[in-house]
Amino acid sequence: LVSRKWRVKPSVIDLGDGVTIGEGSLALCAGPCSIESEAQMEKVMDHLVANGVRLMRGGVFKPRSSPYAFRGLGLEGLRDFHRMARARGLKIVTEVMQVSQVEEMHDFVDVFQVGARNTQNFNLLDALGGVDKPVLLKRGISGSIEELLSSAEYVFSGGNEKLILCERGIRTFETASRNTLDLNAVPILKAKSHLPVIVDPSHGIGIREYVPTMALAGVMAGADGIVYETHETPETAASDGAQTLDFDESARLIRNLRRVYALR
Ligand code: PEP
Ligand code: MN
Numbered sequence: 001l002v003s004r005k006w007r008v009k010p011s012v013i014d015l016g017d018g019v020t021i022g023e024g025s026l027a028l029c030a031g032p033c034s035i036e037s038e039a040q041m042e043k044v045m046d047h048l049v050a051n052g053v054r055l056m057r058g059g060v061f062k063p064r065s066s067p068y069a070f071r072g073l074g075l076e077g078l079r080d081f082h083r084m085a086r087a088r089g090l091k092i093v094t095e096v097m098q099v100s101q102v103e104e105m106h107d108f109v110d111v112f113q114v115g116a117r118n119t120q121n122f123n124l125l126d127a128l129g130g131v132d133k134p135v136l137l138k139r140g141i142s143g144s145i146e147e148l149l150s151s152a153e154y155v156f157s158g159g160n161e162k163l164i165l166c167e168r169g170i171r172t173f174e175t176a177s178r179n180t181l182d183l184n185a186v187p188i189l190k191a192k193s194h195l196p197v198i199v200d201p202s203h204g205i206g207i208r209e210y211v212p213t214m215a216l217a218g219v220m221a222g223a224d225g226i227v228y229e230t231h232e233t234p235e236t237a238a239s240d241g242a243q244t245l246d247f248d249e250s251a252r253l254i255r256n257l258r259r260v261y262a263l264r
Pocket of ligand 1: 033138
């Protein structure tokens, strides 16, 4: 069902209020790795609004490699995130980690993110197949393109056709970068599937100074959008500071992404 053989026309996901993801426009989504506080959100939101970005990312349930790392503000943080975003006309994307969270999060999210550690959590995919909110499905840490499409098939066949695919880098033998951003996946996914494809250069390369370059490369590879991490003070971010842009870097990237998209 997610194949171009089944549907030739590219799918465009409509989030309402003029925010869409898919062919015909460049979708920009930015925000911190983790939602930390109202003060932090306010600063990020001001930055996004000032730069015309309508979609904000931010995790409240964080999948961390260590149980001692910051694991997010949870549902309470999500309510604040949602309320503050609504007041500013922003849509929000946030990660859901398990089936039981789908219902409790439902009314407070615009897009459910399935993280790379849950791409093959088939029960979660089944549950998301039954909701009426879009799903941003990340490629698994060691997942093939075919496996990503199979995971998308779970959600789509469950009845939820509002799906966005995300290339976020895969684990390879390379240690010079956090992950290996597989830009090959972009034209391949675009050819195989009618679903929108976005690129996450932050997790893809994991090194702040190279994130803009790979974001721009993602757009030239044919991505329908870019999702990246930004924070007022990346050095103090609760998670993923080393791959997070400050607001100056973020503003410059937004300008350059729009320029490069216009060249396509
Ligand atoms: C994130 O978006 O902050 C995240 C945890 O991403 P991924 O699942 O791609 O590692
Ligand atoms: Mn992150």
